[in-house]
Amino acid sequence: MRETFAIIYILLIILLGLFGTISRRSSKSVAKPVSYLQFTFIVPIVGNLILVLSENEFLSTIGSYIYSIGMDLMVMCLFDFSLSYCGISWRNHKKKCMILYSILTIDIIQYFFNPFFGHAFGMEAITVDGTLYYRLVPYAGQFCHRIIVYLAYATSLAFFIVKTIKVPRIYAEKYYVILFALSLGGIWQTYYIISRTPIDSSMIGFTICSFLIFYFSLFYRPFRLLDRMLANIASKLPEAVVFFDASDRCVWINGKARKILNIHSDNFEHVKKRLTSWFNIVDTGEDNWSTKQTIGFGKAAKHYAIEKHLVTDVKNKKIGYFLSIQDNTEDILNHQREIYEATHDMLTGLFTKEHLFNLIRNKVATDKDSSYSIALLDIKDFKMINDIFGNEVGDGVLKRVANWIRENATEEWIFGRLSGDAFGICYPTGSARLDVVEQRLSKFVISNGSIDQHILMHVGIYNVTDPSIDISIMFDRAHLALTTIKNEFNVHIAIYDDNMRDQVLWNQKISTELEAAIKNRQIVPYLQPIVNNNGSIIGAEALVRWLHPDEGFLPPFKFIPVFEKNGMIALVDKYIWRCACEILSSWKDEKSNLFISVNISPKDFYFMDVYAEIMALIEEFKIEPSRLRIEITETVMMTEAESRMAILSKFRKSGFVVEMDDFGSGYSSLNQLKDMPLDVLKIDMKFLSKAADNHRATTILRNVLRLSNDLGLFSLTEGVETEDQYKMLNEIGCQLFQGYFFAKPMSVADFEKLCDKNKGNL
Template identity: 40%
Template sequence: MGLRRTEKNEWGIERAGRDKLTGLFGASSYIKTLNEIQQTGGAFGIIVLDINSLTCINEKFGESVGNQILVVTAKKLKKCIRETDMAFRTGDDEFSILIRGVCNSEFYEDIIDRIRQSMNRRVVLPEAAIKVGIGAGYARYPENGNDVQSVIKAADSVMYQDKRLQKDEQKTEKVSAYNLSHDSLTGLYNKRGFVEAVRIHLTENPNTNNILLMSNFRDFKMINQVFGVDKGNEILIRMSNLIRERCGRMGIYGRIDSDHFVLLMEKERFRESGMCDVLDDFFCNILGADYQVRLQIGIYDVADPDMDVLGMCDRANIAIRSIKHDSKLAIAWYQDDMMKDTLFENTIISRFDSALKNGEFVPCFQPQVDPDGKLVGAEVLARWNFPGRGIMHPKEFIPVLEKAGVVVQLDRYIWERAAEFLEKWKGTPMEELSLSVNISPRDLYYVNLGDYFQDLMERHGLDPGKLKLEITESTVMSDPEQGAALVEKLRASGFIVEMDDFGSGYSSLNMLKDIHVDVLKIDMGFLHRTDDKKRARIILDFVISMAKTLGMSVITEGVETRDQLEFLVEMGCRIFQGYYFSGPVMLEEFLDRYYSSEKENEKAV
């Protein structure tokens, strides 16, 4: 500390020396000044101040930054006190203010509040913008002590108590900040924490090439419903532990939604084959052999590090939504043209509710006939008469509605329409006709199908055998026990249950052992998907023979040629469905083709 000059203070007491860094009176004159004032018999008070964490600031930003904070602090103190008061720098990070005369507590607290408010704002320096906090306390002579040392001790005691309270508040704030930025279930970053961490990382590392991965468990809501929320949470926790264990400090990761995990990492560190091997181990018996967890992963190659982080996540999610196949693990990289598909899907979903209300979904009928082409039944299928586009094929909208979880509503609509047709056809030549409708996998979990279909038949006064119910292997095998119970309940109520796409699954024979159905529907695509047609025909012949032995009827789908029809007849098939006879057609064409009476047609429509 250097001495600038000798001068007298406001009380006429000769004082020498100022702090070279801040320009305030120095520590060497502090105690001496207080003693001299006491000896003159004057009343006074002191405010003691301590800068929080100055040592940490020096270590992180350097002493030059710490010194600048001291200078700024001194300037702020001068602005907050009267001209008759004095400010001292009494230690490395400590300051004191000497207050002249008798002043009440509100006066001291007002000065401290003004100092604290000015210091709580970030101190903007060339090197950094730093939020500076202070601890503060005050004491008065002679109220809080009979001599200078006791007054200083009393002020220090209040100041240290204030710092302890601040530390407790900071701990609470840290806990609160942690809760705001972390997922309570897994301990990973939540959406807010992930976005903030990624933005900081990309700002500090603008020249690194990164990728963002997002994972999605297919039909996770169904897992919660079938196995319980606790089991679903267990899967999420295991997944988070796997990410934490494998990624460590190599990336930034979090859980930003129900079953969506995200990871930002350097592209050169990513090995797709290694990730697949790790996830294969993860899948082993996670829910038992009867239910296969399916994980989809979308990857976005971060081309623009300045892009909004949630925009990056959206693109990874778009890649997920582009996945069409249903394998255990599916991976897709984002491509720009996927955005068009996403916009189309959003249009589908946004129009769906109004389309149902406005009757835009149109039931079509694909005939089921005997070898001579005589009509014995029909399958009711949905088409969407999309405004401005025309008739839309189910392949364009059904997968979208399934992913959005709203296909159940469409299924119900078709079931209701089919029942309405059967009721209207009473007393007409179409009265003997039966109709088949499809049950999707999601229907099994979102609708009490047994009670629903019984109520449907009662409301329309129909024999349950008139409405045949088509289920797929995947529908019942996702939960074999529940599937078997449902099939038995439906059959006991008089419904005819048909197994659609038999043979397309991996455990068809095992399924037949445990689940009794009335009809097997075999797709001729079974023959088209192999080069060994002879071997395929032998297997097909065996399946038809086995069905007859088990007391089941067989409907062959996808019949397109006369040759196919003839060899299927030789094998014993008696009911056919396919474009050789007719594709799905609108109601008017269906009735015109098979019922020529215009009067009956008008009544039926």
């Protein structure tokens, strides 16, 4: 008996080790707890193996320790596995789990004190069939151990009992098999304890339980569940499904197929024949194929999509196939209706803008031997027509214009409605007599029966020279031509001039790229030093530059005029103000005394509260207002002068220094100097360079400097390019200087290097 059980235990240990290793390699979430459980089952079996083989009391005692501690480890890992397998969150029961783990840990520790106190167990020698064994004699510690192990074991059983009750019966199989095995192992272990036999045969039961856990956790597939689910899914599919075996005999059809094929019994012998006659299906022998068929004509037509799918076993041998038959009639009709609605304007029946663009794009791309023209037709003051005569009349005008286009078009023309009162046309160049069209447009009248109303329309035309450009750009060019005559009443047609192209494209390009350029910091501040009479750098003016990824370094004249015109200069200015504040807040030590002048455009006052924006930046970056100088031009005061003066006064009261830029280069007047709240007067050296009489210009300049000094204004001359100019300006009383003689505008890093180089002069 001893040798038999020893061999059995060794085999069980090997198998448990193998299953534990396989579990470790699995990617399933439950694999790790399964692996730990397999390995911990080995520990009590090793303890029992020593007890079975040993006739020595000391070795038997060691075996008892291994066995008892192994039981603690086993129920601990069984508890962890039960949580994972039953889908119970450890975090939701963290305290309870920690209590159980702590009790089991204490139980393990108490065995280490048994050699000193003898409180857990002792050993006694017995003879069975003439063979000497040592068996464990339990004391108080061992009884406590058994209670703890049974409680932990019962907790795991409780998880499986609750799960078996709660889940649907078809899912319960994977739980009650393990529950049954665990219960059997527990009963077997109880019998061993009560019978006090020297060999714990319940280890075989626990091992069988571990094998079941290994299989059901990692490899079990609920085939009954899958079969029932697949049957239910096939029955509820929206398409008809017909299953055939390997011999081409129909074995099952779902309800949808019964309805289509008009089959009311479970006799499927004639299914294939009916399929062949109804759908004219000819099986070519291919494993998988699909086809679309239309049965009937006109409004009674039915549209079907039919597919064949081969079914094979694990060895890739054919076991059957199935046909799916989808009635697509409603979808196709809806699709056709959606296509029409998506491609046609509901009011006029003309093509929509998107569809028109696609048709033109395909026409121009495929017919490269022909030349085409794009025309944009616009109704003048259409909103006024709606407001005066009502929407019904307005809709009538649109329909009449659409019909007029149809009447004048040839088969080669493509036309549609672009927007409320705009229509687009693509026609072969030369197919339209523009003089005739001009005459007809001048006489275009609509009538409601009693009143005739002349409708003024303008047409912009772009002759396509580059078919590769986007259609929307072609219409943009036609629109640009139209805008040149939008206020004309006697001229109705204008043709796009290619000379407009480059500037228009450039303006559009940089305008659309501006926001991204700001976001990606392609727009950068350049600083031009401002020096005093001694040549020391006391500050800088922030000038904008664009480091364009495609165009390279862009000077301001390439983009500032465009943004000044379209109002986007406000975005640029606002960004440069922020950059200036960032730079000022980063300057420490000697640089903390430097200032930066920022420009404010007249357009800024229309798009934002300039004072509030700049004050918010001052507060955000925690800098002194005097270090951020406000630089305006005389054009700021051209409109709303009182309001602008009030804003500039608020700046000065808040501690800002206000500068007037380009004094003397435009139409600056002494009246402005009298009224404007200023601190610094910036004089442009172009004042001298443009003068025919240099002596007179110098005299005026000297007196302007003297006047600014008498008014309590600092004077700053910009555009200083030579040492002679610098000396002359110094002599006649100028206080601050800026220009290429000192330094050109440079990056912030270069400016800081220049300041570091001239530390003594800051």
